[in-house]
Amino acid sequence: MSATGRPGALPPPRPRGTGVRTVRLIGVGPGDPDLVTLEAVRAMREVDFFVVSDKSPRGGMPDPLVNARERLLDRHLDAPPVVVRVEDPERERRPDRTATDEEYAAVVASWHDARATAFEEALLAHEGDAGFLVWGDPAFYDSTIRVLDQVRGRGRLDLRVEVLPGISSLQLLAARHGIVLHEVGQAMHVTTGRRLREAVEQGQDNVVVMLNRHVDLAGLEDWRIWWGANLGTPSEELVAGRVRDVVADVEAARVRAKAAAGWVMDVFLLRRAS
Numbered sequence: 001m002s003a004t005g006r007p008g009a010l011p012p013p014r015p016r017g018t019g020v021r022t023v024r025l026i027g028v029g030p031g032d033p034d035l036v037t038l039e040a041v042r043a044m045r046e047v048d049f050f051v052v053s054d055k056s057p058r059g060g061m062p063d064p065l066v067n068a069r070e071r072l073l074d075r076h077l078d079a080p081p082v083v084v085r086v087e088d089p090e091r092e093r094r095p096d097r098t099a100t101d102e103e104y105a106a107v108v109a110s111w112h113d114a115r116a117t118a119f120e121e122a123l124l125a126h127e128g129d130a131g132f133l134v135w136g137d138p139a140f141y142d143s144t145i146r147v148l149d150q151v152r153g154r155g156r157l158d159l160r161v162e163v164l165p166g167i168s169s170l171q172l173l174a175a176r177h178g179i180v181l182h183e184v185g186q187a188m189h190v191t192t193g194r195r196l197r198e199a200v201e202q203g204q205d206n207v208v209v210m211l212n213r214h215v216d217l218a219g220l221e222d223w224r225i226w227w228g229a230n231l232g233t234p235s236e237e238l239v240a241g242r243v244r245d246v247v248a249d250v251e252a253a254r255v256r257a258k259a260a261a262g263w264v265m266d267v268f269l270l271r272r273a274s
Contacts, residue, residue, distance in 0.1 A: 019158050020158050020159075020160055021123065021128075021129060021130070021157060021158065021159050021160070022047075022129040022130075022159075022160045022161075022162065023123070023129065023130045023131075023132065023148060023159050023160070023161050023162070024043045024046075024047055024129070024130070024131045024132070024161075024162045024163075024164060025132050025134055025138045025144050025145060025148070025161065025162070025163045025164065026040045026043050026044060026131055026132065026133055026134060026164045026166070027040060027134050027136060027137045027138050027163075027164055027165050027166020027167070027168075028040060028069075028072060028133050028134065028135065028136075028166050029135075029136060029166045029167040029168075029172075029232060030135065030136050030167065030168070030169040030172050030230075030231045030232040030233075030265070031068065031135075031230060031231060031232035031233035031236075032231075032232030032233065033071075033072050033075040033076065035166075035167045035172070035232055036072070036076065036166070037164070037165075037166065037167075039164055040164050040166060041076045043131065043162075043164050044073065044076055044077060044081075044131060044133075045076075045077060045078070046129070047128070047129045047130055047131035048082065048126075048127070048128025048129050048130070049081070049082035049083070049084055049126050049128060049130055049131070050069075050073065050081055050082065050083050050084065050130065050131045050132070050133060051084050051086055051119060051122050051123070051130050051131070051132055052066055052069055052070075052083055052084065052085050052086065052132075052133065053066075053086055053087075053088040053115070053118075054066050054085040054086060054087055054088060055088045064261060064262035064263050065135075065263060066085065068233075069083075069133045070083060072133065073133075082126075084122050084125075084126060084130075086118045086119065086121075086122050087118065088115070088118075089111060089114035089115055089118060091107065091108075091111040092107045092110075092111075093213075104194075108143075111143075112143055112146060112147050112150060113150065115143065115147045116147050116148075116150035116151050116154070119147060119148065119151055120151045120154065120156060120157065123151070123157055123159075124156065124157065132144050132148075134166065135166075135265070136166055136167070136168040136169050137165050137166045137167070137168040138163050138164075138165070138166070139163075139165070140168050140169075140170065140190075140210070141192065141210050141211055145161070145163065148161050149161075169210070169228070169231050169265070169267045170190070170208055170210075170267060172228070172231045172232055173208075173226065173228045173231060173267050173268070173269065174269075176228055176231065176236075176238055177226045177228070177238065177240055179226060179269070181206075181208060181269060182206055183206065183271075186206060187206065188206055188207075188208060189204040189206060189207045189208070190207075190208045190210070191207060191208070191209060191210075192209065192210055192211040192212075193209055193210070193211055193212035193213060193214070193215065193216070194211070196209050196216070196270075197216075200219075200220070205271065205272035206269070206270075206271050206272070207269070207270045207271075208267065208268070208269050208270075209267065209268050209269075209270065210267050212266055212267075212268075215227075215250055215251070215254065215266070215268070217243050217247050217250075220243050220270065221242075221243050221244035221247075222242065222243070222244065222272075222273045223242075223243050223270050223271060223272055223273060224240075224241070224242055224243070224270070224271045224273065225239070225240065225241065225242075225243050225246065225250070225268055225269065225270055225271075226240045226268060226269045227239045227240065227246075227250050227253075227266065227267075227268035227269075228266060228267060228268065229253060229254060229257040229264050229265065229266035229267075230257045230260075230261055230263075230264060230265060230266075231265075231267070233261060234260070234261075235256075235257045235260035235261040236257075237253035237254070237256060237257045237266075238253075239253050242273075243270075250268075254266060
């Protein structure tokens with residue numbers, strides 16, 4: 001694929017034959033192809049193939065996130081891309097196996113190790129430089145950097161990993177609602193749905209919450225919430241207001257987003273009432 005874009009925006013690829021493989025982790029934003037940076041588009045055009053995790057073999061249904069990545073590539077590339085689908089290792093999610101922080105950490109470590117093996121085999125089986133399309137920004141609750149660090153540590157591949165930032169769902173949430181994510185001079189605490197209660201118990205009063213299997217707002221009825229799901233996609237949903245007034249709306253919107261897209265990724269800001 002030909003390289004286009006502003007000269008010097010990215011380091012030039014290493015010459016073939018040196019043994020060094022370049023892997024580019026490309027942040028592609030939360031779903032809207034128009035929110036992909038010019039730098040990311042140039043990186044897409046410079047790699048030889050893309051490695052994509054595919055969850056569909058487990059359920060027998062097509063993985064909608066794989067299809068979404070392929071549509072994004074079709075939008076920004078001039079030639080059909082080479083897409084290497086890698087079966088995403090199944091991760092233990094049963095509550096009784098992930099109840100404690102230690103159990104959860106062990107489950108994630110095992111999953112990362114299995115992912116590293118799958119990515120390593122895909123890279124060994126294909127020549128040239130590879131691209132990984134990462135939702136949002138690779139620095140926010142994504143495992144790809146850590147997994148590729150494991151691949152490098154195994155010593156079978158000499159990898160140069162480049163990370164290209166993307167627009168995150170946090171930024172788009174604020175833009176959609178027309179808000180600032182924190183009060184003047186105040187802190188913003190970012191956490192996961194799993195650890196929301198811990199943040200509240202610590203006294204955090206301005207919390208951005210990501211990675212939600214479900215949204216549990218019990219006991220937070222007087223807080224304000226700015227919520228969004230599948231941001232930047234045709235199935236985008238937005239809800240805002242006092243929790244007690246909109247909790248049912250949030251649940252209904254999650255159901256609509258899942259029905260429309262086959263998946264739901266939501267993020268929300270919670271702020272304690274003053």
